[in-house]
Amino acid sequence: MIDKLSWIAVYPEIVFLTMACVIALVDLGVKTPQRTLTYVLTLLTLAVVAAMEAAYAVGGQTFYGFGNMVVSDPMGGWLKCFACITLMITLVYGRPYAAERDMLRGGEFFTLSLFALLGMFVMISGHNFLVIYMGLELLTLSSYALVALRRDNATATEAAMKYFVLGALASGFLLYGLSMLYGATGSLDLNEVFNAIASRQVKHQVLVFGLVFIVAGLAFKLGAVPFHMWLPDVYQGAPTAVTLLIGGAPQLAAFAICIRLLVEGLLPLAIDWQQMLGLMAIGSLLVGNLAAVAQSNLKRMLAFSTISQMGFLLLGLLAGVVNGNQLNTESAYSAAMFYAVTYVLTTLSAFGIIMLLSRAGHESEEITDLAGLNQRSPLYAGVMAISMFSLAGLPPLVGFYAKLSVLQALISSQQTSYIVLAVFAVLMSLVGAFYYLRVVKVMYFDAPLAHNAQLVSGPTDAKVVLAINGALILILGMVPGGLMTLCAQSISSIVKSLGS
């Protein structure tokens, strides 16, 4: 039965879908090379939808719609709001970059990004295995096309192929795992699956068998070891604007489906998936940090850094249930959510700078391309330094509080094994500090290279957004309390409604 409440749960999505279609049509008439009208319309749409989602989230209510197929709750609202803002910032940074590389010949860059975002919305709102899967496919199919948008560029095409083949494999894993669970529990609805497992009537072996595939699929989307192989190649190969499109907002959606599937659906199996996440976290921290040290390509280094950051995020997810006790869930999952949000904020500025430093015919993606940036543009160098120090987890930047809350979640479990994990993570972040510092070193201590010595100029809108982006990393570092509370409230409403 479709009642009035059902529609409330998806109003923003409906507005968004309509506008995405309108923009696709309007774009047919746009002739300017910069596609200004499309760009402005897209930003307006995103701003309106972000405001709607924020209003929902502030309201704090949870709506289910379409026979519990979708849910609109504070966590979803905030994540969708942040995803909109992320996409807006990405487009501001990415438009000049894309225009110089002939990626704005048609309006696909904007349309595909919008549909990718719609996919994320569906993932975040999904309360049913199939809906979540459908959202994921919408996101990934749009992303494959985006990576291949520079079809004349060999590396981009290669990256697109890799992304497609491995992505399809991972989607297959996920779907296979979901079908196993469906077979075992007889339901696709998250709550019903939760209750079926909690009742202990279902054979454990079958569940764990399905779980392995689900965790593998999720790990692929997050980029956790050992399912990380695609990430460096795709990050490096894709045009930087697209790298940010697939490395920014989708991480928020990936985090959301981890919470939806693993917590809302499979929390009774926590003891099993926590072990898997533990191994993946250790692997990600190890591989990500050590491999990043050896990179000379900035995008590739940031890709490995992403892997290591995801390892940290997984540490937050795995600290929820301790000895069958769920007291720690709220602090652990809200730490992970805080981590995801702040990580995306920092990634935006880092990749934004790579894009803004690129010129027609010059990609500026080697670490050495940043040499002497402090003399060429103190603003860019300052923002990049803030991002790097934040990723390294140094106070008073927001990355520190992200690491702090994850470590606190681990240590508050009072388990020796978790405390050892915390110490390990801390030591790995020391390795991480080295390669982040190296970027700062190149910008501040080295002299500019001969072919790269001119002063940097960029479009004003991008410069302003970049300054705000950098300032946010610093300001959220000074007063992180608000965002932390917001994450905690979002997660606590989920934890409270578990299984009901």
Added chain:
Amino acid sequence: MGLLSLAIWTPIVFGVVLLALGHDEQARSVRWIALIGAVVSFLVTLPLYSGFALDTSAMQFVEKGGWIQRFNVNYHLGVDGISLWFVLLTAFINVVVIVASWEAITTRVNQYMASFLILSGLMIGVFTALDGILFYVFFEATLIPMYLIIGIWGGPNKIYAAFKFFLYTLLGSLLMLVALIFLYNKSGGSFDILTWHKLPLGSTVQTLLFFAFFAAFAVKVPMWPVHTWLPDVHVEAPTGGSAVLAAIMLKLGAYGFLRFSMPIAPDASHKWAWLMIALSLIAVIYVGLVALVQQDMKKLVAYSSVAHMGFVTLGFFIFNDLGVSGGLVQMIAHGFVSGAMFLCIGVLYDRVHSREIASYGGVVNTMPKFAAFALLFAMANCGLPATAGFVGEWMVILGAVKYNFWIGGAAATALIFGAAYTLWMYKRVYLGPVANDDVKALTDINGREFLMLALLAIAVMYMGIYPKPFTDVMNTSVTDLLKHVAVSKLN
């Protein structure tokens, strides 16, 4: 806004303004604004001394407000007899350093001055924070400006030095972070340092905590054998960076022992005192001998810093009034003296661009006024009575003899080594006939340099002749700290 907040944020605000608005074309006005900022920041710390109540060990000028409610982290500041002098010392050294860098720094002047102003605010934050996370934030944040100072304005091997400094100190402090979070959970959700002081803890836990704090603070002090970063960093850092590093940053570590290790883990502190005393004595004697053979003036002073800080940690871990007060006095004295020593080297380096002892000889002939100042600081460095260096060392040795005659005796030999390496360097650099054309061409110090050295000279002499204002402030706090540490937390 309270006085302590003013002391922290005044220099930081000045620094941020300089960062945002300064250009190299207006280097002159940038320097003046930086100087005004530093002087104002120093003036706002003076009421802390005049308003300080001597008869209590409780925290004074306390400010407390919620900061991160979710983790019960508070913006909680306060000073007691242990920390008060370091607030003033930091602000004072900052003024001197900015005067010292007036002509030596010509590129990116605004970033240089801003780094020092921000750094001084952050370090005052470390000395006044009474909340674990607030302390950690300030403690770690100091790494960023110092990293940039060494890396941008340092010597030829600056990059190696900057990385070594950053990673070495980060390793220690990350382990401390784990300890802080552990204490938060153990105390039922509080980051308040004073609450932690009263928290009962088991023996194993205390030992683990003690070593986690040891990792952070021993590297910072630095104690033997984790001192190896210091000489490398001092050699490459610009003069101002070396002066601040030696005068203030090393004290952050020693201060941490008094604020965290000893009161939070008193039983472990007693249990491992032998180790701390042994490491301190090695620093005093062995590193003193190492200093003797250095060819590079900055390296020599760096090793002498390690040896002097060995006295400080020795004083702390013999657990008596004389020792701890002596250690604190030694910290302040070393702040003045080592800062002055590095600035003297800077004066020579600005003219000749060499730090090698062998490049000099007979400087007294061409720079008599400067040589007189240098002699005073050299005497203070080897602990001559009536200079600042004497008071602390004498108190520590006296305390050590009370504790154990042989430890006191061993520590006293340091006075001999200290005199040997300092005076021998003085002889080779300043005395004798003019050694070469570089020295012949030297011009004596100008008014600006005279002012900066005179300020330090007054401080060194005053503290040596009349140390009462310093010890009076400490007395009550030190006595109470020792009383607290004497009570076991095990039960």
